[in-house]
Amino acid sequence: MRQSFIAKNPSVLVFLSILALFTLLVTVFAEGPGAGLIPTSFVKTLGKTLCLCLIAIAMDLIWGYTGILSLGHFAFFGLGGYMIGMWLMYERTRLIVSDALAQGDIPPTEAEVVDAIGTQIFGVVGSSEFPVVWMFADSLVLQLMLVVLVPGVLAAIFGWLAFRSRVTGVYLSILTQAMTLALALYLFQNDSGLRGNNGLSGLQNLPGVEAPQSEVSMWFFWASALALGLGYMLAAWVVSGKFGSVIRGIRDNEARVRFLGYPVETFKLAVFTLTACIAAIAGALYYPQAGIINPAEMAPVASIYLAVWVAIGGRGRLYGAVIGAAFVSLVSTWFTGGQAPDIPLGFYTIKWVDWWQVILGLSFVLVTLFAPKGIGGLFDLLPRKDRT
Amino acid sequence: MSTLLEVSGVSVSFDGFKAINNLSFQIAEAELRAVIGPNGAGKTTFMDIVTGKTRPDEGRVIWGEKSVSLLDMDEAQIARQGIGRKFQKPTVFEDQTVRDNLMMALKKDRWVIAVLLFRASSADNARVEELAAEVGLSDQLDRIAGELSHGQKQWLEIGMLLAQEPRLLLVDEPAAGMTPEEREHTTDLLVEAAKTRAVVVVEHDMEFVRRLNCKVTVLHEGAVLAEGGLDHVTSNPEVIDVYLGR
Numbered sequence: 054m055r056q057s058f059i060a061k062n063p064s065v066l067v068f069l070s071i072l073a074l075f076t077l078l079v080t081v082f083a084e085g086p087g088a089g090l091i092p093t094s095f096v097k098t099l100g101k102t103l104c105l106c107l108i109a110i111a112m113d114l115i116w117g118y119t120g121i122l123s124l125g126h127f128a129f130f131g132l133g134g135y136m137i138g139m140w141l142m143y144e145r146t147r148l149i150v151s152d153a154l155a156q157g158d159i160p161p162t163e164a165e166v167v168d169a170i171g172t173q174i175f176g177v178v179g180s181s182e183f184p185v186v187w188m189f190a191d192s193l194v195l196q197l198m199l200v201v202l203v204p205g206v207l208a209a210i211f212g213w214l215a216f217r218s219r220v221t222g223v224y225l226s227i228l229t230q231a232m233t234l235a236l237a238l239y240l241f242q243n244d245s246g247l248r249g250n251n252g253l254s255g256l257q258n259l260p261g262v263e264a265p266q267s268e269v270s271m272w273f274f275w276a277s278a279l280a281l282g283l284g285y286m287l288a289a290w291v292v293s294g295k296f297g298s299v300i301r302g303i304r305d306n307e308a309r310v311r312f313l314g315y316p317v318e319t320f321k322l323a324v325f326t327l328t329a330c331i332a333a334i335a336g337a338l339y340y341p342q343a344g345i346i347n348p349a350e351m352a353p354v355a356s357i358y359l360a361v362w363v364a365i366g367g368r369g370r371l372y373g374a375v376i377g378a379a380f381v382s383l384v385s386t387w388f389t390g391g392q393a394p395d396i397p398l399g400f401y402t403i404k405w406v407d408w409w410q411v412i413l414g415l416s417f418v419l420v421t422l423f424a425p426k427g428i429g430g431l432f433d434l435l436p437r438k439d440r441t
Numbered sequence: 442m443s444t445l446l447e448v449s450g451v452s453v454s455f456d457g458f459k460a461i462n463n464l465s466f467q468i469a470e471a472e473l474r475a476v477i478g479p480n481g482a483g484k485t486t487f488m489d490i491v492t493g494k495t496r497p498d499e500g501r502v503i504w505g506e507k508s509v510s511l512l513d514m515d516e517a518q519i520a521r522q523g524i525g526r527k528f529q530k531p532t533v534f535e536d537q538t539v540r541d542n543l544m545m546a547l548k549k550d551r552w553v554i555a556v557l558l559f560r561a562s563s564a565d566n567a568r569v570e571e572l573a574a575e576v577g578l579s580d581q582l583d584r585i586a587g588e589l590s591h592g593q594k595q596w597l598e599i600g601m602l603l604a605q606e607p608r609l610l611l612v613d614e615p616a617a618g619m620t621p622e623e624r625e626h627t628t629d630l631l632v633e634a635a636k637t638r639a640v641v642v643v644e645h646d647m648e649f650v651r652r653l654n655c656k657v658t659v660l661h662e663g664a665v666l667a668e669g670g671l672d673h674v675t676s677n678p679e680v681i682d683v684y685l686g687r
Contacts, residue, residue, distance in 0.1 A: 298541045
């Protein structure tokens with residue numbers, strides 16, 4: 054069975070080989086374990102890019118395959134980041150605070166330690182009490198479970214309400230957008246319990262780990278590559294069989310699938326929840342590499358970018374989503390990171406930081422109009438018949 | 442023979458217009474029935490009600506030997522009860538192969554997990570090939586359904602319906618847009634299907650109905666105007682007046 058799955062989807066094998074080769078090359082040339090040609094900051098950028106590719110796969114599943122244009126998947130990505138960030142921040146603060154208190158004459162009580170952690174973390178929002186959402190923050194295992202559980206349950210409840218009422222098309226897109234906006238606005242509040250617009254910071258430091266950032270960033274890079282590989286295989290397996298037929302059927306003619314006897318709403322809910330969980334895992338790997346997460350990350354525009362990546366890469370094929378996310382987000386980093394030289398025209402200077410958005414928007418329009426299959430569509434020109 | 446579907450006293454109106462007006466209809470197991478009537482007579486709305494797409498304002502729709510009401514079920518549940526529907530326009534999944542289309546329709550567990558874990562057995566593949574042979578698409582199995590001709594799409598859809606193994610088949614204008622040879626093939630398929638299940642064919646074309654050689658129900662203004670053999674109803678002065686005379 055396994056053999057036939059790979060045999061039927063040669064692109065999975067090709068993708069995994071390329072990913073493995075890429076990971077190996079980065080490892081060999083990176084600062085830290087390797088030759089030192091790739092600086093740590095760029096290793097982090099590449100690791101983050103792999104996470105973005107993973108959420109792009111989730112987006113492709115829900116949009117490209119099932120036809121639901123969700124403009125809210127970055128909310129799940131952000132929530133995943135917050136869940137792991139809570140433990141990272143709590144545990145690191147606990148270690149620092151314990152050290153500081155241990156300098157005193159009397160060993161601190163547990164309550165004193167917790168108090169001190171609270172003051173450290175929530176001082177910026179004028180509080181020192183632990184909000185109830187932090188009740189599991191001292192346990193890595195529980196927070197790791199919450200990475201999947203919180204976004205998963207949110208997606209399940211939201212999806213159940215939306216799909217049950219048969220909200221479809223652009224109305225559903227608007228609903229998902231409203232969801233992510235509402236969540237972001239809520240988290241911006243100081244009393245939301247997640248430090249308002251300060252967000253969580255210092256996430257790049259693993260508590261209790263002495264290794265330098267050059268090594269830690271490598272670990273996260275490997276973890277991201279592994280997650281992307283597993284996510285790709287999972288997605289390819291999900292769409293390869295009859296389940297894939299049914300969700301593509303839902304995309305193309307929902308009513309017809311219903312008359313075949315398939316519970317369409319349940320299928321949509323399953324894909325929506327699954328992709329929310331994948332997005333959350335991607336986020337949980339992304340933010341420790343970014344170092345900081347704040348509610349601005351969940352702004353609706355982030356989820357729109359996600360749709361743009363998938364559209365440019367080519368929706369309805371998994372490698373298209375990966376190509377789109379990798380290509381556009383890397384180019385975007387280059388243009389907005391100040392590396393691209395500005396072009397002085399005498400009367401006007403083209404600043405790429407400003408103009409990149411225009412180019413991106415324009416290319417989205419052009420791709421949608423003239424190349425609906427996106428960059429991935431180029432592979433159709435090759436004399437082969439595999440499509441995943 | 443026992444009654445498979447019983448529709449009684451059903452009415453539905455859209456914005457004050459009574460599309461179906463106190464309609465009653467019965468069909469037995471393994472029966473072929475043609476439903477005819479002028480445009481706006483309520484033929485498609487009748488199918489919508491039976492398949493759960495439209496909820497009637499009043500009346501009952503009773504199904505099977507256990508006499509369950511179909512009115513409390515959604516489209517997918519009704520389909521799982523064993524009611525298959527073919528639309529007027531051929532609706533197949535154009536993006537997928539003929540094989541995938543048939544495999545999707547094959548009578549199997551429809552639940553999400555079961556579908557996710559489903560891998561076609563050799564028996565399933567054999568059944569799909571058998572169905573393709575039945576509707577004359579054996580050599581088209583691995584073609585993308587969107588590339589098929591209009592008639593082939595109609596047959597694929599009929600094949601998908603047969604794959605569902607429904608006990609009642611509702612077929613909306615199957616012969617529309619077909620060549621005479623294609624019509625003949627379609628007639629054969631429907632007559633053959635009706636040997637083992639109930640088949641309701643909604644049709645405009647009298648010649649096609651004559652070939653089906655079955656009991657006919659004439660609808661007019663959302664109610665049954667006449668019922669019986671084709672010659673019987675076509676000699677009915679009321680039928681001639683509202684339908685055939687024009």
